[in-house]
Amino acid sequence: MCGIAGYIGEQPAGALLLNAIRQLEYRGYDSVGIATIHGGTLHVRKGVGKVSDVNAALRFAEMAGTLGISHTRWSTHGKPCQENAHPFVDERQEFALVHNGIIENYLELKEKLRKEGVSFSSETDSEVIVHLIARNYRHQHESERRSIKEAVLKTLQELQGAYAFCVLHQASQEIIAVRNGSPLVIGLGERENFLASDVSALIQHTKRVIYVNDFELARVTKDAVELFSFHGEKHPLHVKDIKWDLEQAQKQGYKHFMLKEIFEQPEVIAESLRTPHSAFAPFVPLSFASEPSTFTTQSARRYKHITIVACGTASYAGLLGKYLLERISGIPAVNEIASEFRYRDPLLENNSLVIAISQSGETADTLAAIRLAKEKGARTLGIINVVDSTIAREVADVLYTRAGPEIGVASTKAFTAQLVTLYQLAFALAGKKSDLPFDIIENVKKTLALNEHIKQLAQKYYHSQNFLYIGRNTNFPLALEGALKLKEISYIHAEAYPAGELKHGPIALVSEEMPTIAICPQDAVYQKTLSNIEEIKARNGKVIAIGTEGDTTLQKLCDDVIFVPKVDEIFYPLVLAIPLQLFAYHIADIKECDVDQPRNLAKSVTVE
Ligand code: AGP
DSSP states (O other): OOOEEEEESSOOHHHHHHHHEEEEEGGGGGGEEEEEEEEEEEEEEEEOOOOHHHHHHGGGGGGSSEEEEEEEEEOSSSSSSSSSSEEEEEETTTTTEEEEEEEEEEEHHHHHHHHHHHOOSOOSSHHHHHHHHHHHHSSOOTOOOOOOHHHHHHHHHTTOOEEEEEEETOOOOEEEEEEEBBEEEEEEEOOEEEEEEEETTTTTTTEEEEEOTEEEEEOSSSOOEEEEETTTTEEEOOEOOOOOHHHHTTTTTOOSSSHHHHHHHHHHHHHTTTTGGGTSSSSOOOOOOOOOOOOOOHHHTTOOOEEEEOHHHHHHHHHHHHIIIIIIIIOEEEEEEEEHHTTTOOOOOOEEEEEEEEEOOOOOHHHHHHHHHHHHTOOEEEESSTTTTTTHHHHHEEOOOOOOOOSSOOSHHHHHHHHHHHHHHHHHHTTTOOOOOOOOOHHHHEEEEHHHHHHHHHHTTTTEEEEEEOOTHHHHHHHHHHHEEEEEEEEOEEEEEEGGGGTTTTTGGBBBBBEEEEEESSSHHHHHHHHHHHHHHTTOOEEEEEEEOHHHHHHHSSSSEEEEEOOOOGGGHHHHHHHHHHHHHHHHTTTTTTSOTTTTOSSSOOOO
16 A cells, blocks of 8 residues: 655645655555646656655655645565655656555556557556556547537546546646546645545645545645536535544554554455466466566476475464465475474475565574475475565565554454465466455455454453453464463463364363454354353353454354354454454453554564
């Protein structure tokens, strides 16, 4: 996810847009740029790095003009570099554009434009948009008064994917902005107007906003705002007065970044599902890295053994990935805690594929594990969230997750993004197109709607000193993740076990004072897990089950139940993770713990 902003009015645009992208830096920070118009000429400054570093070199505030757009990037296509930084301009340098989202059909559009003689300066999908708009603008009949809005509307008919973008033309005192799947809000001022990916970038100027809806185009001048459908029909303006202060706006009204990131997961899954299929299709380089690789899903099948190395939450995604890879692609897979793997002198051959999973891409143990794997001749692949991080640069190929920057120390949306990528990889290695159904997004949203119910359960159980988490098959890695979430933000002791292991010792712990979270959807191991719950109930243990909606058996048996929507069995992990995250979050919040920055923890463990 990236951050975009726009300004049109009577103040110096450079300084104002610099502040706007400072507020949006949580959305992405690997490259930054601003375009302004002054004296009928476009001025563009952009560079690689965080806003403060790039600004120190380029001094955005000194840019002339009272009209402009700005961008802070979270790379999805092409590595962070000067050429790939936004804003993009057309060949005649008349248009400038900033974009947040993914253009799925950018490769074919790029090819079509190249055949029309267009040359590109970047590897990105975004640059395609500005060239299409410029081409459509110039193709307008001379008789028609040339209109940027009409050129953009024509362009929209050609784009597939999710996007929010702002575009301006050197000779026009207006900004055209579009929303389809990525957020965009307009701030209304006096003889000035603002645009941004979210309210935090404009709230210090105005609290009167218009949320642009999907499939809407906005035409913004300093005195007026108009909204249109993608077919040009005028839409009414719904002005809202927001009540937030700046800090609340940065969290978009959520109390903590962690809660905001839990609720961002539908958007994260949607972005991940929009991953260009080329990245996973057979016979196509299996990598988002800018350098095309020889590693394809077809070549990957020659690896007879997969080892996943990771730490913490990423290792629980990895353990779940083991189940998925074996079940879907039929390739044997093991999951190893990186800090153990690196000192175990593991047996690897050159037909081993070692996959590192890491949100930060900087975890010392995972980095060391990958270096060891390379020494032993294994092929390495990364599933990484931070583009161009150390691990991303050291593996032979990398699949970037699309979670955007994760601020909360406790990983939530990054975990889900890792799972989506593991599903896609498993389907790709099986030679299948990714079968992840888009309705999983609706089911995740339905599960998020259980928030209040889960908060009530947290209020009922937050005084407990210990919790047991149990699950079988893919529900066991989820039990591990649920227990970790609770431990790391509420400081309550929680242990996870394979449900079948209870009778081998842990059931001695069961008592009224030690609640058990039992992950028990109606899947292949449902009956077995139900028996484990009965064993606990027979010993007066309290059980909070997470099960499939409508399961009256579970309802009767357990003290409390959180029902998730019924989904295709193999996709249950994507909805089951949500209650585990929310339960831990609310208990920690009720206990007034520092949810976003828990004691003793760091977001990236770069030491052993
Ligand atoms: C997750 O909630 C924890 N903060 C921690 O376990 C984390 O997952 C682990 O340190 C691995 O980090 P990485 O994904 O950046 O490699």
